[in-house]
Amino acid sequence: GIPCVADRVVMAAAKAVLEPIFEADFLPTSYGFRPGLSAHHALETIRTIVNWRGKVWVLDADIRSCFDEIDSDALVAQIERRVCDRRMLKLLRGWLRAGVFEGGVVSVIEAGTPQGSPVSPLLANIALHVLDEAWAASGQRLGALVKYADDLVALCATREQAEEARELVAAVLDPIGLRVHPEKTRIVHVALGAEGFDFLGFHHRMRKSWRTGHWYLQKWPSKRAMAQVKAKIRDRTDRRYARLPLEWAVEDLNRVLRGWSNYFRYGNSAEKFDHIDAYINERLAILASTKHGLTGRNWVSRFNNQWVNQLGIYRLSGKVTRWPAHASR
Incomplete structure (x- = not known):
């Protein structure tokens, strides 16, 4: 359920302790809810890669119910790689498995991060760090990954690379209980303005410059x-x-x-x-x-x-x- 004020204070304190530890590990492909970074850093990266590196095949992936379906055990296992303090781990397990009291009945939650919690974005970043690691290990040959929390795009040079990127993302997410939405995930060819895609509130599409005659990726609401x-x-x-x-x-x-x-x-x-x-x-x-x-x-x-x-x-x-x-x- 939604944490009370006292729990939120403790969660904020836990975030202050955990964040520097995991920030040392997080990779440049991740932008969401990180100190010193914003959605606009991610958006500018996309513009630069498409315009100057020619990555015009875009995997526009939608992770289904990310904050609700992250596997708790897989998330704790990720945290245990960097945190050995038993009290902190016990606290995190308690938050992840806290039940919901409704109609006089407590329902135990087996997946997801604490709803409305200050620490939830950090926990989601920790869980999804496996995708950044997998991309660094074997996905870079396919193109560039830009991830903002549970929103992501992969920018590739060919359709085949974009399709392979989709398979890689699905394979990495499956063990942590997550799925890409089959209907909302698509591969888009943005060259010459043929198609566009939405990401972080903006619509992205290539337009021809009347001054240079070249095509550039632009964005608007x-x-x-x-x-x-x-x-x-x-x-x-x-x-x-x-x-x-x-x-x-x-x-x-x-x-x-x-x-x-x-x-x-x-x-x-x-x-x-x-x-x-x-x-x-x-x-x-x-x-x-x-x-x-x-x-x-x-x-x-x-x-x-x-x-x-x-x-x-x-x-x-x-x-x-x-x-x-x-x-x-």
Whole structure:
């Protein structure tokens, strides 16, 4: 079950002890939940490898229910390779096998990491380290692996290498109780923009440069990311806000937009950012028309772009920038 406050404090302390030990072992293919690394380091690695090393066959793999299905015994065995303190191992076993109390019955959990725990991302990285090791030993000839927690892509030069990479990933994950999702795992040929793939919230696809005539991998918010932020905008501009000061809706929206912009501004997101700005204009105008009892499309001229700007809404347009070169791994 979800750990209580006291358990979370102990788990955070355990993470502080264990993390430096395993950080010494973790390999450059792993980016997720690691000190000094972010999703953007992984994304920049993908862009560089595809654009400058010609790895245009991509294994886009989806690990099914990773945090719920990691084999507890296999995970403890991984930890025992580096940790010999019996008290720490006993504590970890207890967390991994803690039951769920529901309807007066305690159900014992045989797999997965503690739900909502500060130590869960580290435990997942430890479990999946076997994949990084296997790739370092025999997968490097196939291409480059980029892994962020349970999300991963393998960047290969040929379809045959990508298919072999899929077999290698499946074979390594099986002993630790994990499977790649057969329907969500696919091999994509990104050359000449024929296909694209989604990874870490971005859609990745090659586009032709009008200046050089060459094709380069670019990225922008995926359809899912766009749908999610639009749902949040709708939620904060629905009819219940019509009875409240408009400034309250703007304040809520600005929190959402700043966070979303700070993540997606590193990429080729200008077109998507403009789309969201236009969507915000429309939603705020509809909200204001509801507030003032206007019908039809009378709000189009009255609640225009200038009016929206005067509200102090956070604008996405102009926020796109490059990932700083010095921040690359």
